[in-house]
Each structure stands twice: as structure tokens, then as C-alpha cells.
Amino acid sequence: MANLLDEKVKFLEEKANDIRRSIVEMLLEAGSGHSAGPLGMADIFTLLYFHVLKHDPKNLGWPERDRVILSNGHICPVLYAAMAHSGYFPVEELKTLRKFGSRLQGHPHREWLPGIETSSGPLGSGLSQAVGMAIGNRMNDGQSDDKWFYCLMGDGELDCGQVWEAVMMAGRDKLHNIIGIIDRNNIQIDGFTEDIMPLDSLRDKFESFNWHVLEVDGHNFESVNDAIGQAQAMFSKPSVIIAHTIPGKGVEFMERKFEWHGKSPNADEAKEALNQLRTLGGKIKSEHE
Amino acid sequence: MLNQNQKLNPKLLDKDVEQVPIRFGYGEGLLKAGEENENVVALCADLTDSTKTSTFSKKFPERFVEMGIGEQSMASVASGMAAMGKVPFIASYAMFSPGRNWEQIRTTICYNNSNVKVAGAHAGISVGPDGGTHQAIEDIAITRVIPRMNVVVPCDSVEAKKATYASSKIEEPFYLRFAREPTPIVTTEESPFEVGKANLLRDAKNPQVAIIACGPSVYNSLMVAEELSREGIECLVLNNHTIKPMDETSVIDVARRAGRVVTVEEHQVKGGMGSAVAEVLVKNYPVFMEFVGVEDKFGQSGTQEELVEHYGMGISGIKEAVKRVINK
Numbered sequence: 251m252a253n254l255l256d257e258k259v260k261f262l263e264e265k266a267n268d269i270r271r272s273i274v275e276m277l278l279e280a281g282s283g284h285s286a287g288p289l290g291m292a293d294i295f296t297l298l299y300f301h302v303l304k305h306d307p308k309n310l311g312w313p314e315r316d317r318v319i320l321s322n323g324h325i326c327p328v329l330y331a332a333m334a335h336s337g338y339f340p341v342e343e344l345k346t347l348r349k350f351g352s353r354l355q356g357h358p359h360r361e362w363l364p365g366i367e368t369s370s371g372p373l374g375s376g377l378s379q380a381v382g383m384a385i386g387n388r389m390n391d392g393q394s395d396d397k398w399f400y401c402l403m404g405d406g407e408l409d410c411g412q413v414w415e416a417v418m419m420a421g422r423d424k425l426h427n428i429i430g431i432i433d434r435n436n437i438q439i440d441g442f443t444e445d446i447m448p449l450d451s452l453r454d455k456f457e458s459f460n461w462h463v464l465e466v467d468g469h470n471f472e473s474v475n476d477a478i479g480q481a482q483a484m485f486s487k488p489s490v491i492i493a494h495t496i497p498g499k500g501v502e503f504m505e506r507k508f509e510w511h512g513k514s515p516n517a518d519e520a521k522e523a524l525n526q527l528r529t530l531g532g533k534i535k536s537e538h539e
Numbered sequence: 540m541l542n543q544n545q546k547l548n549p550k551l552l553d554k555d556v557e558q559v560p561i562r563f564g565y566g567e568g569l570l571k572a573g574e575e576n577e578n579v580v581a582l583c584a585d586l587t588d589s590t591k592t593s594t595f596s597k598k599f600p601e602r603f604v605e606m607g608i609g610e611q612s613m614a615s616v617a618s619g620m621a622a623m624g625k626v627p628f629i630a631s632y633a634m635f636s637p638g639r640n641w642e643q644i645r646t647t648i649c650y651n652n653s654n655v656k657v658a659g660a661h662a663g664i665s666v667g668p669d670g671g672t673h674q675a676i677e678d679i680a681i682t683r684v685i686p687r688m689n690v691v692v693p694c695d696s697v698e699a700k701k702a703t704y705a706s707s708k709i710e711e712p713f714y715l716r717f718a719r720e721p722t723p724i725v726t727t728e729e730s731p732f733e734v735g736k737a738n739l740l741r742d743a744k745n746p747q748v749a750i751i752a753c754g755p756s757v758y759n760s761l762m763v764a765e766e767l768s769r770e771g772i773e774c775l776v777l778n779n780h781t782i783k784p785m786d787e788t789s790v791i792d793v794a795r796r797a798g799r800v801v802t803v804e805e806h807q808v809k810g811g812m813g814s815a816v817a818e819v820l821v822k823n824y825p826v827f828m829e830f831v832g833v834e835d836k837f838g839q840s841g842t843q844e845e846l847v848e849h850y851g852m853g854i855s856g857i858k859e860a861v862k863r864v865i866n867k
Contacts, residue, residue, distance in 0.1 A: 369651050375643055378612040382619020415612035
């Protein structure tokens with residue numbers, strides 16, 4: 251995986267902005283769904299789908315592909331948008347999110363939308379599936395195989411006991427092909443994570459289970475990219491990247507508000523959000539004004 | 540009379556009939572499947588010996604995954620392994636898998652359509668002295684309602700071996716249910732077995748009642764039919780080992796022939812095999828039925844015999860049910 255040149259960073263910033271706009275548009279059209287998480291993870295998904303992943307949107311069954319395991323299925327608008335913009339299916343189809351008969355189910359279903367590795371929604375089971383894939387892969391292709399299993403998790407779902415069953419096991423088995431990425435945005439439906447069920451120190455928790463821990467600004471492409479590079483260089487243990495993100499990132503009135511965790515914008519809110527995204531938060535002049 | 544085509548254990552009706560825990564067949568079937576298919580793998584949650592996963596893990600240690608006491612993770616890890624082309628068999632006590640990890644089985648195995656086999660050992664009331672916490676008598680109900688899940692309850696260790704092996708050949712999720720205590724050997728290696736095909740173990744010229752049973756209750760049902768025959772009451776006995784997909788043709792056929800049905804299982808009456816039979820018969824050929832099973836209660840400590848008798852699934856309980864249904 252290559253380092254990021256300035257030109258690539260600019261390209262990724264623009265892509266992330268396109269993906270954020272798609273997220274707002276699809277949530278408005280759907281009339282329900284989660285806003286804050288998908289917007290907050292837009293930069294990381296952009297980096298994965300447009301720079302990091304070994305994948306081929308036209309060859310879904312390619313055995314050597316990296317696997318993306320989305321454990322917190324409710325942020326799927328960002329997964330769908332990243333997949334559509336990177337060529338898995340037409341961007342136009344994003345508007346079918348949560349509609350009857352749509353391939354874009356409210357929570358992802360791997361049979362309905364090929365290219366998705368696991369169905370998810372009920373929280374806490376993604377890491378176990380990544381562990382199973384990594385063990386199966388090791389049995390098939392040996393210890394030094396270079397497929398990566400990117401397991402994306404929310405911070406709220408770390409309340410689930412099952413996550414820690416899998417954390418313990420990945421540490422025991424030194425599953426270095428697993429790169430966990432935690433969306434550390436500090437919110438969950440009922441409030442701030444540290445009020446609901448404190449998670450800190452996450453670093454200490456993971457380290458005590460024999461994981462390599464990296465902490466980054468989840469909106470800084472270079473930092474996240476460097477962390478993934480480090481994780482790939484780590485041969486003796488699984489890695490987790492604690493990505494500090496701003497929920498609702500890119501839309502001022504949604505940023506840092508847990509109230510936006512589980513709801514979608516109405517027409518006026520979406521208009522304002524799209525305007526902010528179109529102008530990159532006032533940095534450029536919108537041609538639609 | 541016993542159905543000759545079924546090639547049952549010739550010593551079946553003897554007092555000293557050989558008894559083997561049904562779960563032993565799981566270990567043998569798993570080993571056989573593993574010898575034929577290198578993708579077969581086994582996972583276990585700290586009960587490797589008592590679930591008989593050890594029969595496999597001793598031969599193929601590199602294809603065995605010890606989960607520790609983590610049944611929820613076990614179901615999802617198996618799903619991940621299936622995604623990489625493996626055929627995972629996961630084992631624990633039925634109370635914990637599918638008891639504790641039902642949602643993981645539903646979402647990450649069945650909703651995902653993962654080729655995972657769930658083996659629940661120590662199922663039923665006959666688990667004995669461990670008591671109510673360890674007696675899974677709701678597991679048939681909670682597995683058969685999950686779309687795509689196949690549910691098989693073998694009647695003895697010989698059939699358990701066949702069921703386990705057969706499940707490895709079908710690329711679908713399975714729940715395999717096994718009892719703990721020694722259980723009389725009913726079938727032989729030569730007896731027919733096919734997933735989704737019930738076996739008529741006892742036939743009669745003018746049957747008054749069809750007893751439809753599964754698991755260790757099959758033996759008791761055969762004993763009851765034998766005793767009642769001496770009293771002039773003839774019964775058919777159907778070994779309904781596959782709860783899902785159910786062999787509707789055979790179930791309807793025995794109901795039509797006998798006109799009365801008694802179902803017998805070591806499970807709650809509500810939602811169990813009997814309920815599944817009733818769903819078939821009500822729609823196709825309604826007849827009077829009696830359900831032998833646990834009547835909305837939890838179990839307790841005791842010996843296998845004491846518990847089976849106390850909760851009504853012993854010889855006397857089944858006999859009474861047959862007589863009740865005749866008098867309806």
C-alpha cells in the first residue's frame with residue numbers, strides 16, 4: 251500500500267465529499283436511518299475503497315481480495331455510497347436505500363447486495379466473523395498470506411460482551427491479518443459513551459489482550475493511511491486503529507450531536523446539509539447559490 | 540411388528556439391549572466427514588470431550604478451534620470460517636448453543652446462509668442430575684422457527700453418526716440435537732437414513748394409533764407399542780428424526796392409516812416436534828392428537844429414569860396418552 255501524495259489526498263477529499271452528499275441524499279429519500287455515524291466515517295471508507303483495499307468491483311468473487319467486515323451495520327449508508335462511487339453498482343441506485351425490494355437493505359444483507367462480505371445489524375458480532383475468516387484463511391493459505399480483514403466497529407457496540415470474546419481470541423491466536431478500525435465518536439443512541447458505559451481506556455483494554463493499538467484522527471487521510479501501513483507491518487499480533495472521529499462530520503448542525511445518531515434529515519435540513527457540503531463548509535463558493 | 544425393511548437392532552426388544560450415549564455418534568460422524576473432506580473443521584466451547592468433539596480433534600488438531608466458554612462468538616467465528624470455504628461444526632451443550640447464542644445463529648449463520656452445523660449435546664430432560672439449568676427442552680422450538688435451518692434429532696448413536704455425516708454433505712445450516720445419557724441402540728449401520736425422510740419402525744395391519752417420536756423417545760415409544768400390542772392395541776411408530784424439513788408425506792400417511800396420533804419428545808410440548816406435526820396435520824389431515832412432552836415446566840435433578848417418568852415421557856406416560864387419544 252502506497253504512501254499518499256498531496257494530489258491523492260486532494261482526490262480523496264473530493265471523493266469523501268461526494269460520498270457525504272450521497273449519504274445525505276439517500277437518507278432524505280429513505281426518510282429514516284442513521285446520519286451521524288456514516289458522515290463521521292466517510293473519510294475512512296473513502297480511504298479504504300479508493301486507496302487501501304485490494305479489491306475489484308467487477309470481480310466480486312476474487313479469492314485474493316481483502317475483506318471489509320462492517321460490524322456496526324447501521325452505518326451502511328457510508329458503505330453503500332463508497333461501493334457505488336467506486337464502481338460496485340450505479341450511484342443512482344443509492345436512492346433506493348431502505349425501500350421495498352431494494353438491494354440496499356436498512357441493514358446490510360450480503361445476499362441481496364453482492365460485494366458485501368457479511369450481513370450485519372445486531373451489534374457485536376462482526377469481529378468474531380473476522381476472526382473466523384482470518385483463521386479459515388490461515389488454514390487455507392498459511393501464516394504469511396497477505397489478505398487483510400478490515401473489521402469496522404462502532405465504539406458503542408464495544409458494550410457487547412461478544413466483542414471481547416473475539417478480542418481475547420484474536421489476541422490468543424495472533425491473528426495479524428485482522429485490522430480493527432473503531433469509530434471512536436463517543437456517541438451512542440442514549441447519549442455519550444462515557445456516560446452510558448465508559449469505554450476508556452480503550453488502548454489499555456486492547457493492549458492487555460495482546461493487540462497492537464494505534465490512535466489517529468479519523469479525518470486525516472495521511473494519519474489513517476500510516477496507521478494501516480503500520481498495522482500491516484505487524485506480524486505478531488492483531489491491530490486495532492482507534493479512529494477519533496466527529497459524528498456528523500461535514501454538516502455543522504449534526505457534528506458532535508448524539509441526537510443525530512439514529513435519525514435522518516428532513517427536506518430543509520438536507521438542503522442546508524447539502525449546501526454546506528457543496529461549499530466544503532464555506533471554503534468554496536457553491537455554483538447553486 | 541417391527542418393520543423388517545428398517546433392519547433394526549435384532550436385540551432391540553431384549554432387556555440387555557446395548558446402550559450408548561447418542562452424542563457419541565456425533566464424534567464418529569464428524570470424524571468420518573473430516574476424513575472425507577479436508578474443509579470440515581470443528582469448534583467447541585470448552586466441552587470438547589463431553590460433546591465428543593474430541594474424537595475429531597485428536598485426529599485433526601490443526602482443524603480444531605478451541606473457543607473457550609464463548610458460545611456467542613463461536614457461532615459467528617464459524618460463520619466467518621464458512622465464508623472462507625470451511626464446513627464448521629460447532630458444539631456445546633444445547634442449553635448454551637443454540638440456547639445462549641440464538642441471535643448469532645439467526646443472523647450470522649442463517650440470515651447469512653452460512654454452511655455451519657450446530658451440535659447441541661445434553662439436550663432433553665434425561666440430562667439428569669445437573670438439573671434444570673442444563674436441561675435444554677426448548678431448543679427444537681427456537682431452531683425450527685429460523686428460516687433455512689434444518690433440524691435433526693437422531694434416536695440413537697448410530698443414527699447420530701449418519702445424521703452428522705449427512706449434514707456435512709448438504710450446504711445449509713443444521714441443528715443436530717443429542718442426548719447425554721446411554722440410550723438403547725435402535726437402528727443399525729444398515730438401517731436407512733436420509734435427512735427429511737421419516738422411518739416407519741413399527742408397522743401393523745389395523746393400527747389404532749400412530750406414535751410419532753424423535754430422539755431417545757423413539758425407543759420408549761417402541762416399547763409401549765410392543766406392550767400395547769399384547770393388550771390388543773396396535774400402534775404404528777414413526778421415527779420422525781428430521782423436524783425440519785418435515786417428511787409431511789410420511790406424517791400424513793401414518794395419520795391417515797391410524798386415524799389417531801400421539802407425538803413423543805423430550806422437549807416442551809409448546810413449539811416442539813409435536814407442534815410441528817400438528818401444523819402439518821391440521822392443514823392436510825386433521826386427526827385427534829395427544830402430545831407427550833414437558834408441560835410448560837422446568838426440569839430438576841434426578842436420574843434419567845426418574846425424570847423421564849416424572850415429566851410423563853416414560854412408558855406409562857406414553858401408554859396413557861395412547862389410551863386417551865383412543866377414547867377421544
